[in-house]
Amino acid sequence: MEAGPARTARGAALDRVFEALCFSAATLLLAALGGIIVSLAIGGWPAFARFGFHFFTTATWDPVAEVYGALGAIVGTLVSSTLALLFALPLALGVAVFLVELCPSVLRRPIGTAVELLAGIPSIVYGMWGLFVFAPWFAKHIQMPAMMAAPAGSIWETLTAGVPNGAGILSASAILAIMILPFMAATLRELLMTVPSQVRESAYGLGSTTFEVMRKVSLPYVRTGAIGAVMLGLGRALGETMAVTFIIGNAHGLPTSIFASGSTIASTIANEFAEATGEMHTASLIALGLVLFVITFAVLALARLLIGRQAHA
Amino acid sequence: MIAAPRRLTRTLGNAAFLVFCWAATGVALIALAAILWSLLRQGIGGLDLKVFTESTPAPGSEGGLLNAILGSVMMCALAMAVAVVVGVLAGTWLSEYARTSRYGSVVRFLNDVLLSAPSILVGLFVYEIVVAPLKGFSGYAGAIALALLAVPVITRTTEDVLRLQPVALREASVALGAPVWRTILAVIWKAAQGGMLTGALLAFARISGETAPLLFTSLNNQFLNLNMAQPMANLPVVIFQFALSAYDDWRRLAWTGAMLIAVSVLAVTIIARLLAREPRRS
Amino acid sequence: MIRKLTLAFAAALMLTACGQHAGSNKAATQQGVQLSGAGSTFAGPIYAKWAEAQKAATGLALNYQAIGSGGGIKQIEASTVAFGATDKPLKSEDLDKNGLVQFPTVIGGVVPAANLPGVAPGQIKLTGPLLADIYLGKITKWNDPALAKVNAGLRLPNLPITVVHRSDGSGTTFLFTSYLAAVAPQWASVGASDSVAWPAGQGGKGNDGVAAYVKQTPGSLGYVEYAYAKQNNMTYALLQNADGQFVSPTAANFAAAAANADWSKAPGFYLLLLNQHGATAWPITGATFILMHKQQKDAATGQAVLRFFDWAYANGDAAADALAYVPLPDALKQQVRTSWGQIVGPDGKPIYAGAH
Numbered sequence: 001m002e003a004g005p006a007r008t009a010r011g012a013a014l015d016r017v018f019e020a021l022c023f024s025a026a027t028l029l030l031a032a033l034g035g036i037i038v039s040l041a042i043g044g045w046p047a048f049a050r051f052g053f054h055f056f057t058t059a060t061w062d063p064v065a066e067v068y069g070a071l072g073a074i075v076g077t078l079v080s081s082t083l084a085l086l087f088a089l090p091l092a093l094g095v096a097v098f099l100v101e102l103c104p105s106v107l108r109r110p111i112g113t114a115v116e117l118l119a120g121i122p123s124i125v126y127g128m129w130g131l132f133v134f135a136p137w138f139a140k141h142i143q144m145p146a147m148m149a150a151p152a153g154s155i156w157e158t159l160t161a162g163v164p165n166g167a168g169i170l171s172a173s174a175i176l177a178i179m180i181l182p183f184m185a186a187t188l189r190e191l192l193m194t195v196p197s198q199v200r201e202s203a204y205g206l207g208s209t210t211f212e213v214m215r216k217v218s219l220p221y222v223r224t225g226a227i228g229a230v231m232l233g234l235g236r237a238l239g240e241t242m243a244v245t246f247i248i249g250n251a252h253g254l255p256t257s258i259f260a261s262g263s264t265i266a267s268t269i270a271n272e273f274a275e276a277t278g279e280m281h282t283a284s285l286i287a288l289g290l291v292l293f294v295i296t297f298a299v300l301a302l303a304r305l306l307i308g309r310q311a312h313a
Numbered sequence: 314m315i316a317a318p319r320r321l322t323r324t325l326g327n328a329a330f331l332v333f334c335w336a337a338t339g340v341a342l343i344a345l346a347a348i349l350w351s352l353l354r355q356g357i358g359g360l361d362l363k364v365f366t367e368s369t370p371a372p373g374s375e376g377g378l379l380n381a382i383l384g385s386v387m388m389c390a391l392a393m394a395v396a397v398v399v400g401v402l403a404g405t406w407l408s409e410y411a412r413t414s415r416y417g418s419v420v421r422f423l424n425d426v427l428l429s430a431p432s433i434l435v436g437l438f439v440y441e442i443v444v445a446p447l448k449g450f451s452g453y454a455g456a457i458a459l460a461l462l463a464v465p466v467i468t469r470t471t472e473d474v475l476r477l478q479p480v481a482l483r484e485a486s487v488a489l490g491a492p493v494w495r496t497i498l499a500v501i502w503k504a505a506q507g508g509m510l511t512g513a514l515l516a517f518a519r520i521s522g523e524t525a526p527l528l529f530t531s532l533n534n535q536f537l538n539l540n541m542a543q544p545m546a547n548l549p550v551v552i553f554q555f556a557l558s559a560y561d562d563w564r565r566l567a568w569t570g571a572m573l574i575a576v577s578v579l580a581v582t583i584i585a586r587l588l589a590r591e592p593r594r595s
Numbered sequence: 596m597i598r599k600l601t602l603a604f605a606a607a608l609m610l611t612a613c614g615q616h617a618g619s620n621k622a623a624t625q626q627g628v629q630l631s632g633a634g635s636t637f638a639g640p641i642y643a644k645w646a647e648a649q650k651a652a653t654g655l656a657l658n659y660q661a662i663g664s665g666g667g668i669k670q671i672e673a674s675t676v677a678f679g680a681t682d683k684p685l686k687s688e689d690l691d692k693n694g695l696v697q698f699p700t701v702i703g704g705v706v707p708a709a710n711l712p713g714v715a716p717g718q719i720k721l722t723g724p725l726l727a728d729i730y731l732g733k734i735t736k737w738n739d740p741a742l743a744k745v746n747a748g749l750r751l752p753n754l755p756i757t758v759v760h761r762s763d764g765s766g767t768t769f770l771f772t773s774y775l776a777a778v779a780p781q782w783a784s785v786g787a788s789d790s791v792a793w794p795a796g797q798g799g800k801g802n803d804g805v806a807a808y809v810k811q812t813p814g815s816l817g818y819v820e821y822a823y824a825k826q827n828n829m830t831y832a833l834l835q836n837a838d839g840q841f842v843s844p845t846a847a848n849f850a851a852a853a854a855n856a857d858w859s860k861a862p863g864f865y866l867l868l869l870n871q872h873g874a875t876a877w878p879i880t881g882a883t884f885i886l887m888h889k890q891q892k893d894a895a896t897g898q899a900v901l902r903f904f905d906w907a908y909a910n911g912d913a914a915a916d917a918l919a920y921v922p923l924p925d926a927l928k929q930q931v932r933t934s935w936g937q938i939v940g941p942d943g944k945p946i947y948a949g950a951h
Contacts, residue, residue, distance in 0.1 A: 011492035018494035022406030025399045026420050029468065032461055033423050036430070036438045043441060062792035063764075064785075094337025102334055111338065113586065118345045120582040122522020124549050125352065125571045128556050133351045136811075163757045163797055165812035178344050185341070209327035232429070239431025241525040242553070250762040250798030261797045266433050266525070271800060272790075273437065274529055275666030275764035281790075282669075289434050300426050371643035372803075372826065390607035448674040450631070534658045535646065536629070544631055544658060557799070559806035559827045 037293065044287030046279060055287065061252035061268075068284035070291055072252045076262035077292065079255065080169050080244065081237040084176035089230060091177070092184035099185075100192045101210055112189075119182035127246035130175040135166030135247055138174070143259055162259030169255055169262040172248040176240055180233040187229035191222040224306045231303035238296050241266040265292040349575075356572025359565035364573075368537045369551055372560045378570050380537040384545040388452055388531065389521050391541070392459035397513055400464045401502075404471025409497055412476075421472075428465035435461050436526035444530055452541030455531030462523060463516040470512025474505045507588055514585035518578045524549035548574055630899050633660040634667015634680030636802040637767045637820040638883040641701055642680065644914045645907045652910075657903055661801060665764015665789045671695065671886045677896050679886040682766025683789045687862040694889045696938055697863045698931045699882035700904060702853050702921040705770050706844040706879070708829040709816045710809050711737065711752065715830065717843050720745050722835040723778030723870075723878065729816060730758055731781060732795030737814060745835075754814030759805050762798025764790045770881040771818045774869045778878075818879075821849075822918040836878045837870050844877055850921045852880035858927050864934075882923075887938060894940030901935055901947050908932075 047055060047068060058069025099112055143164055150156035162168055195218045203213045219226065249261020250271060263271075265288045276282045363377045370376025403424075411417025439458040444450055478501050486496040502509070532544040533551060548570050555567035632642075639661035646657040662670075664681035671679030672693050680700075690697055707721055725741060728734045734741060737751045761768045772787040785791050799805035805817040806827050821844045824831045833841040842848050852871040858864060868880040885904065891897030908931075912922040923931070935947040 008492075011495070015493045018497070019406075019410055022402045022410060025402035026406045026411070026417075026468075028399055029403050029427065029464060030420055030423055032464075033427050033430075035442070036434060039438050039441045040434065043437075060792060063790035064788040064792065090333075091337040091340055094334040095341055098334040098338045102331060103338075111342070113583070114345055115338075115341055116586070117579055117582065118341060118348075120518055120578050121348060122524075122549070122574055122578055124522065124524045124552055125348065125575045128552070128567065128571050129348050129351055131556070132355075133347070163812065164755070164814070165757065165808070167797065181341055181344075209323055211327040211330035212323070214330070235429050239429070239433070241431065241433045242549075246557070250800075251796070252792065266431055269433055269437065270525060270528060271762045271798070272764065273440075275663045275669055286437065289437050292431055293434055296429065296431060297426055300429050301422075304422060304425060371647045372640055374647060386607055390604065393604070394608060444675060445673060450675055532631075532633070533660050534631075535643065535660075536650065536656050536658055538629060538658070540629070543629055544660070557801070557807055558803035559810050559823065560803070 037290075040286055040290040040293060044283055044290045046283035047287035050280065051284075055284075056291075059252070059254050063278070063281055066278065066280050068280065070265075070284075070288055072254055073263055073265045073268045073288055074291065075254055076169060076248070077238060077264040077266070077295070079262070080173045080176060080248070080264055081234055083170070083173035084180060084237045085230065085234055087174060087177035088181045088184060088233060092181050092188055092229075092233070095181070095185040096188035096192055097210075097214055099189050101214075115182050115185055118178070119186070123179065123240060123242040126175055126179055126243040130171065130243060131167070131246040134175060135171055137166070138171050139164050139166035146259075159257050160259060161257045163249065163261065167247050167249045167261060168259045169248060170258055172244045172262075172264075175243050175247060176237045179240065179243060180237050183236060184229050184233040187232060188222075188226060191225045191229065192218055194225075195221045228303045228306035231299050231306065235296050235299045235303060238292065238299065239266060241270050245270050265289070352568070352572045352575050355565075355568035357569075359569035360572070364566070364569055369535055369546060369555075369566070370562070371535070372558070372563060375562070376566070378548065378551065378566060378573070380534060380546040381548045381551040381570065382573070383537065383539070384452065384531070384534070384547040385521065385549070387539070387541065388456045388459060388527075388545060388547060389517060391453075391456040392463055392520055393513065393517055395456070395460040396463035396467055396516060399460075400467025400512075400516070401471050401509065403464070404468040405475060405497060405502075407468065407472040408475035409493075409501070424465050424468050427461075428469060431525075432462055432523055433525035433528075436529050439526065440529040449542070450530065450532035450544040452531050452538075452543065452545035455527050455545060455547065456541070458526035458530045459520040459523060462526065463520050466516040466519060467509075467512050470515065471505075471509055474508030474512070475501060477508070478504050511585045511589045514581050514588070518581040518585070521581075522549060522574055522578050524553055528553075629656045629658060630678075630896065630903065631658045631660070631676045632667075632678045632680060632885075632900070633662050633670045633676045634886075635664045635682050635766050635883055636661040637664070637682045637703060637705075637765075637770075637881075638680055638701065638920075639802065640820075640822045640826070640918050641911075641915055641920050644918070645903075645911045648911070648914065649903060649906055653906065655899060655903060655906075663761070663763040663789075663801060664766030664769065667766075668886065669764075671888070674888065674892070677887075678900050680883065681886060682881055682883045683769035684865045684867075684882075684884050685863065685886065686865055690863045690886075695886050696889050696934070697865070697884050697886055698904075698934060699858075699864050699884050699923060699927070700907065701915050701923065702849055702868070702880060702882045703919070704821045704844045704849045704852075704877045704880045705767055705774075705818055706821050706824050707816060707818050707832045707834070708806070708809055708824045709832060710811075710813050711754075711830050712813055713752065714749070716824075716828070717831060717833060718749060719751070719830070719832045720835070720841050721832045723775060724781070726834075727775045727779035727782045729756055730760070730775070730793070730795065731785070732758070733781075752814070757812050757815035758793075758796025759799055759808045759812075759815050759817035760793045760796050761790075761801075761805060763800050765801075766881075766883065767802060767818065767820055770867075770869065770879055773867065774879045777870050822920065825919055834878050836876050837872050838874050838876070840874055842875055842877055844919075846916065846919045846921050848875050848877040849880045849919075852876035852878070853882070853921060853924075858930060864931070889938060890943075891938060891940050891946060894942075894946045897938060897940065897946045898948075901938070905932070 059071040060067050060069050146160045150160045203217045244264050245267040251261035255262045269285050273285050367377035368380040443454040486500045527550050534544045534546040552567045552570045555563040642659045649655050664683050667679035667681045670676045738753050769789040775782040776787040799808040802819050802823050806819050806823045809815045809817040833843050835841050851873045852868050870878050908928045915922045936945050940946045
C-alpha cells in the first residue's frame with residue numbers, strides 16, 4: 001500500500017505509545033489470570049503438602065481434628081452440575097429448535113429476548129427465589145410424596161431419605177438448570193442458524209418431518225459446536241456460588257440419597273472462608289478453589305476447542 | 314401397506330417432538346414469569362421512600378437500603394471506569410495489532426477463561442493481594458474484584474465489534490495520512506461506539522448482580538459510608554445477609570433489594586439490546 | 596442516548612470522588628470516626644442496638660459485621676478490623692501468641708429451639724444426653740420413646756427430626772458442643788470447637804441462618820442464642836441442668852449460672868459458664884468476648900473502641916435486658932476497665948484515659 005503524505009515523527013512516536021498502551025492492557029489481563037492461578041497455588045500448597053493425594057479421596061471435613069478432604073465438595077460440584085446439565089440440555093434444545101423452526105416470526109424476537117432476560121437475572125435473585133419459592137414447592141409436591149410413598153425399610157426409603165424442606169442437591173441442580181438453560185439455548189440457536197438453508201430445504205423437500213431434519217441433518221451438522229455449548233453450560237454451572245449456597249443444605253460428606261444435602265466447592269468457600277481460623281483450614285479452602293479452577297479451566301478449554309469463538313458465555 | 318405403520322410412527326414421533334419443543338419453551342417462559350412475579354409481589358410490598366433515604370437497620374428497627382444502593386453504585390462506577398479503560402485497550406490490541414499472532418490467540422483464549430471463571434475465585438484472589446496485605450476490607454478491594462470480572466466482557470465485545478468494521482475504513486484513513494493511533498481513535502472507535510457501549514452495558518449488568526466476589530473484599534457496612542477505603546455496604550451482600558436471617562423486616566428489605574437489582578439489571582440488558590439494533594446514524 | 600448514559604456515569608464517578616474527599620476529612624475528626632468490628636452472631640443483636648444508640652447519642656459509628664466468632668478471631672488476627680467478637684474465648688497462650696487482649700461484654704444463653712406444630716415455647720423438655728443423641732443422628736423421630744419418657748403428658752408429633760447446625764465457624768457452636776461434651780460421653784467422637792464435623796443435619800449460616808431454617812422446616816431442631824429465639828417466637832425447650840432441674844432460658848437463669856463465677860482468677864477473662872450448679876442455672880450460658888490488639892497501630896481507633904464499650908457498660912444495660920442478655924456485674928465491669936490499662940498506642944503509652 002502506497003504511503004500517503006509523509007507521516008511525522010511525532011505521529012510515529014505516538015503510534016508506538018498507543019500500541020504499547022494497548023499491549024500492556026492485554027498483558028495486564030494475562031497477568032491477572034496468571035496471578036489468580038499463582039495465588040491459589042501458593043495459598044493452597046500447605047494443604048496439598050500435608051494431605052497429599054488423600055486430599056482428593058477423603059470426604060471427611062473435620063476442622064476439630066484438622067482433617068480436610070475435598071471429595072465431598074468435588075462430588076457435590078460434579079453431581080449438581082451434571083444433573084443441571086441433564087435437566088437443561090433437552091430443554092435448551094427444545095427452546096432452540098422452537099425459536100429456529102417453529103416460532104411464528106412475530107413472536108420470535110419477544111420470546112428470544114425473554115429467554116435472554118432469564119440469563120440476565122443475577123444469581124442471588126435465583127438463590128432467594130430458590131429458597132423461598134421453589135424449595136417449599138419442591139418439598140410439598142415432589143419430596144413429601146416421594147418420601148411418603150416409599151415403603152418402610154426398603155431401599156426406596158434410604159434413597160428418598162432427607163430433610164423435608166426442599167433443600168438439597170436435587171433442588172440446587174434444578175435451580176442451576178434454569179440458570180444455564182438460556183446460555184445453552186442461545187448458543188444452540190445460533191449454531192442451528194448456521195446450517196445452510198439449502199441442506200435443510202432439500203431434506204424437507206424429500207418429505208422429512210421437522211424431527212427428522214433436526215435429528216439427521218441439523219444436529220449432526222453442528223455436533224461439535226453443540227458439544228461445545230454443553231461444555232460452556234457445564235462450566236457456568238460449576239462455578240455458580242450464590243444460587244447454590246442458599247439451597248444446597250451445606251452438609252459435608254457424600255450424599256446418600258436423592259434428597260440429600262451436600263455442598264459444592266463454591267458454597268464451601270463462600271460459607272467458611274471469612275472465618276476459617278487455623279492455617280490448615282484456610283489452606284484447604286484455597287486448595288479447593290484451585291481444584292475448582294482447574295476443573296473449570298479444563299471444561300472451558302475443551303469447549304473452546306470444539307466451538308471456536310462463536311459462543312458467548 | 315408397509316408404508317402406513319412407518320408413516321404413522323414418523324408422524325407421531327414428529328408430533329411428540331413438536332409438543333416437546335413448545336413445552337420446553339413454555340417451561341422457560343413460566344420460570345421467568347414465576348421469578349419476576351415473586352420478585353414483584355414480595356418486593357413491591359416493602360418499597361417505599363424510606364428504602365431510598367435510610368440506611369440498613371439493626372434487627373427490629375426500621376430502615377432502608379440507602380447505604381447499600383449508594384455503595385453498589387460507587388463500586389460499580391469505579392470498577393467500570395477501570396474496566397472500560399483496560400478492556401477497550403485490550404480489545405483494540407487484539408483486533409488491530411494481534412489478529413493473527415500466537416500471543417494474541419493465547420490472550421484471547423485466556424480472556425475467555427477469565428470470562429467464565431467462577432467469581433468467587435476472583436474474590437479470593439483480591440482478598441489475598443489487596444485485603445490481607447493492606448489489612449482492611451475496603452470499597453477499593455470490592456471495586457477491583459468487580460473490575461476483574463468486567464474486563465473480559467468488555468475486551469471480548471470490543472474486539473468483536475472492531476473486527477466487524479470494514480477494512481476499507483482503515484485503509485481510507487491511512488491513505489489520508491492519519492497515523493495508526495489516530496485512525497483507531499477517530500475512525501474505528503467512532504464507528505464502533507454503539508457496539509462498545511453495548512459491551513459496557515452488558516458488563517455493568519453482569520457486575521451489578523455479583524455477590525460472591527464482594528463477600529471477602531468490601532465486606533459490608535451497617536451505616537452510610539462514602540469512603541472507599543473502608544468497608545462499604547452493597548446491595549448483593551446485604552440481600553444475602555438479610556435473606557438468610559429470620560427477621561421479617563430484614564427479609565422484606567431483602568426482597569425489595571432483590572427486586573431493585575433484578576429490575577435495574579434487566580433494564581440495562583434491554584437498553585443494551587435496543588442500542589445494538591439502533592440504525593446507524595451516518 | 597449515549598450522551599445521557601455518559602452523563603449518568605460521570606455523575607456516579609463524581610459521587611465516588613466526592614465521597615473520598617468527604618471520607619478522608621471525616622476520618623480526621625474524632626466525632627465521625629468509623630470503626631469496624633466483626634465476629635459473633637451470638638452478640639450480633641445487642642451490638643447492633645448499642646451501635647445504633649451510640650450513633651444517635653455521640654456520633655460514634657461502629658460498623659459491626661456478624662460473620663461468626665471464627666470470622667472475628669481470624670479478622671482480628673489479620674488486623675483487618677479494629678476488634679473481633681467471639682463467644683469462644685481464647686486461652687492466654689493464644690492471646691499472647693497474637694498480642695491480643697480479651698474482655699467480656701455481656702452474658703447470654705444458647706437455647707435449643709424447635710419447630711413443632713402444636714407445641715408451645717417452653718413446653719418441651721430435653722436433657723444433655725438426649726440432645727447429643729439427636730445431634731448424633733441416633734434419635735430420628737420426635738415421638739421416640741426416649742423423648743416421650745422425659746416429656747410425659749406431652750403429645751409429640753410423628754415427624755422426623757431435622758437437625759440444624761451452623762455451617763460457619765461459630766462461638767455458639769463452641770458453647771453448645773462444649774456443653775454436650777461435658778454432659779454426654781457419646782459426644783466425644785465429635786468433640787467441641789467452633790467448627791466440628793457434624794454427623795447429621797443441615798447447616799445454616801450464622802445464628803439467624805439457623806433460626807431461619809428452623810422457622811421454615813416443620814420438625815426441625817436447632818440451637819441459637821436466646822435473643823434470636825425470643826425475637827422470632829421460636830419454640831424453645833427446657834433443659835435439665837447440673838442439679839437435675841428443668842429450667843427455662845430467662846435472663847434470671849442466665850444470671851444464676853454466672854452468679855458463682857470468679858472472674859478475678861481468670862487470665863484473659865477466660866471462663867466458661869457451662870453446666871453450672873444452682874437450682875435455676877441455665878446449663879448453656881456463656882459470656883461473649885471482645886479481642887483487641889495489645890499494641891494499637893492507631894491510638895485514635897483504639898480509644899474509640901474502648902469509648903464504645905465504656906459507654907455500653909454505662910448506658911447499655913437496658914438494651915441488653917430488653918433482649919434477654921445479662922449485663923455484667925458492676926465489679927466485673929470495673930475489673931475490665933482496669934485491664935484496659937494494658938492496651939497501649941504506637942508510642943507505648945496506655946490509651947485508656949480512666950474510668951468514666
